[in-house]
Amino acid sequence: MKWLRRDFHLASTAVDLVADEILSLRVTDHVFESGLVVGEESVTSIVMPDDRAAGLGTDDTEFVAAMRERCDEALETAGTIDLRTPPRSRVYETLADTFGSEVEDDFRAMLEAVESTRSGGYGNSDGDALDEVELTLLAAAIHGIQLYEISKWGEDVGVASKATFSRAKTQLEDQGVIATEKVPIDVGRPRLRLKIGDDRLRDVEAADLPITARELLASPPAETGG
Structure with missing residues (x-):
């Protein structure tokens, strides 16, 4: 969130998406090993060597279900966050x-x-x-x-x-x-x-x-x- 706040270009866009109910931002104490994109049928781990980014994904049904359950548990106790940036x-x-x-x-x-x-x-x-x-x-x-x-x-x-x-x-x-x-x-x-x-x-x-x-x-x- 601190990284996002420091870039008005990104933060102001994110606030617009929140206002349009396309995006929600939460903060949690749960520890995740890496940045993740957790979808309905797949999980993608974000890997960032140097200044590039790539996604390593899996569609293993049991793994995806377990990760979604873990994320749901984290969201239950997650708090909202204010980017302090105008839309x-x-x-x-x-x-x-x-x-x-x-x-x-x-x-x-x-x-x-x-x-x-x-x-x-x-x-x-x-x-x-x-x-x-x-x-x-x-x-x-x-x-x-x-x-x-x-x-x-x-x-x-x-x-x-x-x-x-x-x-x-x-x-x-x-x-x-x-x-x-x-x-x-x-x-x-x-x-x-x-x-x-x-x-x-x-x-x-x-x-x-x-x-x-x-x-x-x-x-x-x-x-x-x-």
């Missing part, structure tokens, strides 16, 4: 309602283009994946949305806290991926409008932005435009 559908819906369909489209394209939002995503172990907060900030920067507005949305919907958005903004800004400009308000400190910070990102399609930004983060910042 992917709710993220898309509220993003469109708050900022417009174009922002939602760009965020959706970026999130669906990546394989994972945890370290080592994009199928590339040479670099870290951008997470859901950084992808949200990129979408906001494309459309000139204020940091206050996007971080408030993110906190309200359950993506991350305002403080997390602020830290991510600072890191991306320090590395030249995004930039900010001050927006005066009647009372209080000026707010910050997000912009794309590196000229090499300006004409990149949304689906290609995560990997392009990741490559730029690994290289010295280029000169930024106005």
Whole structure:
């Protein structure tokens, strides 16, 4: 569950499946020797050498029946678990309602283009994946949305806290991926409008932005435009 929580890409999809009653997630103290897929007529053990996975299965009737009985016993005492992640559908819906369909489209394209939002995503172990907060900030920067507005949305919907958005903004800004400009308000400190910070990102399609930004983060910042 901890592994699943750390990947918004997977966790938000899982929460949608739970809401649709396609999937249920339980936690149990019963010890199983390996990851298992227990079906009506077969049992498959998941084997993961290195970064690959394979299934070793059996359809032996007595073995399958015994394993199903063991799983049923575990489920009787298993507790439910909260992934503390908003459903992917709710993220898309509220993003469109708050900022417009174009922002939602760009965020959706970026999130669906990546394989994972945890370290080592994009199928590339040479670099870290951008997470859901950084992808949200990129979408906001494309459309000139204020940091206050996007971080408030993110906190309200359950993506991350305002403080997390602020830290991510600072890191991306320090590395030249995004930039900010001050927006005066009647009372209080000026707010910050997000912009794309590196000229090499300006004409990149949304689906290609995560990997392009990741490559730029690994290289010295280029000169930024106005």
